[in-house]
Amino acid sequence: MENVLSHAQLLAVAEEYGTPLYVYHEDKIVSQYQRLVKAFNNEKVRFFYACKALTNINILKVLKAQGCNIDCSSINEVKLALHVGFDPKNVLYTSNGIDFEEIETARSLGVIINIDSLSNLKKFGQKFGSSYPVGVRLRPNIMAGGNLKISTGHDKSKFGIPVDQLDQLLDIISQHQINITNLHIHTGSDIKDVDVFVKGIEVLFEIIPHFPNLKSIDLGGGFKVAYKEDDPAIDIEALAASVLETFASNELTKDLQIWFEPGKFLVSESGYFVTKVNVLKETSATTFAGVNSGFNHLIRPMFYDAYHRIANLSNPQGEEKEYTITGNICETDTFAWSRPLPEVREGDLLVFYNAGAYGFEMSSNYNSRFKPAEVLITNGSARLIRKRDVFEDLLRGQLVD
Missing domain, CATH: 3.20.20.10 (Alanine racemase)
Known part of the structure; x- marks a missing residue:
């Protein structure tokens, strides 16, 4: 697969910014857009990025710089597009x-x-x-x-x-x-x-x-x-x-x-979601690997029965065993059942692939958990594009007498 971040790159970014963490690879976004342009190669064809997939303004800027237009599903997405400099004639609101x-x-x-x-x-x-x-x-x-x-x-x-x-x-x-x-x-x-x-x-x-x-x-x-x-x-x-x-x-x-x-075509494969294994729990039915996330961060597997490939970043050469990957919130939040993985240990980092579309975008503060940070890798260099929540973020907007 083209423009894939290595385990070493993901481990380094997770070490610097902590987990859970969304990581996006700018080169992959650009290559996906360029593939569309090259395939159609026709001045009558226009592409509008369906930004509901991922609206971080830094991602919008990447696609704007490529000459892509933007498709919005709410008036606030329209305002975000205009905020980052899209010309109104290149903004579509459906x-x-x-x-x-x-x-x-x-x-x-x-x-x-x-x-x-x-x-x-x-x-x-x-x-x-x-x-x-x-x-x-x-x-x-x-x-x-x-x-x-x-x-x-x-x-x-x-x-x-x-x-x-x-x-x-x-x-x-x-x-x-x-x-x-x-x-x-x-x-x-x-x-x-x-x-x-x-x-x-x-x-x-x-x-x-x-x-x-x-x-x-x-x-x-x-x-x-x-x-x-x-x-x-x-x-x-x-x-x-x-x-x-x-x-x-x-x-x-x-x-x-x-x-x-x-939307998904442009950003899905650019995204990686890195989590840490908090707890291993062996039962007669399966071995649970409980990570420091849940459907409050990545709801697609629970909402759409979506499949996300998972890899063990910390122990890629370990003996293969089967694990059920679950989250840490007070709901049934199973990411994957009986998934073969190199031996998973408490403290290992697991990465979910294809996490660029409808990952962070559909996240919440359910259970009063913090939303994760987001990082963009450009030309091999990582930079923070959204801070991890802190306690004050949970109080923002709430009023008391």
Whole structure:
């Protein structure tokens, strides 16, 4: 695997900054973005980093420096993007079930807006008419992604305006003369099948003629990355060839911009989560290795049944045994069952791979535990990009008489 941090590098950083610790490798983020640019190699294609995956402003700056645009899921993500210097015309805000006030704020900030409900689109039309171009998110009724929790395009998903409500959508647009310049679809996450994106485009072929001012088609993100050694991942080069060919083959789409919103693809493999083994507990069923973390720091295995490769940094040559890796909070927080690892001892450091996306971002202070520090490695040098919580952080915002 390219641009992988070594055990020695991770041990050195953990020794300097303590554990639990999130470590990100800038070279990997850059190489993932450059792979996308090289694969598509087309001026009509724009990439918007789906920053919900990881919003540390230092990561946003890395991608901004590469020329990447940014996709935001809340108005505060929009404000973070503008804070680090993204031009509003390169900031995409796709709303979902939000108060119309957020859309008004996004409009006042001058960013690109996608609206995902008939209700908010009607409010937008009533207030702004044709004065501000806007996009709409459609639900194509396509099942895709790693599991139901991360599939967003199927017929029971809350996301987007169902394509079978096209007549209602067009009535609202006509009534208020709304200027629709972008159509957006996003079918899910962990998509390894290139054909899913082609099917999405084909769904739009019959819809596009109703939108004469269209300038772009947004196909979302969800590109699958490998979590295990032999895990399949999306073939970006095949995806580029297939999507470009499909767009070029139809008069309706051949001149439109093509937008993508990669998140996990850009940052997942750049991230490492380093923990310390607090306690070994042998039982008749398994040997538990209890680490100084829990789902308050990395919830993906519990929330999505996600697999994270784990390595023993301290004893990589030890005799292989099976361990159940658990956390230290007052809940069932199992990271991995019966995982083969080199012999684990109390005090050893374990690393979780693919921790760059939805790791720290979904962390909490549950059990009044501190959130971990974050470190970015650039050109071999590590620097702290978020301090570890201290007790005062738990009190921030609380009021007493």
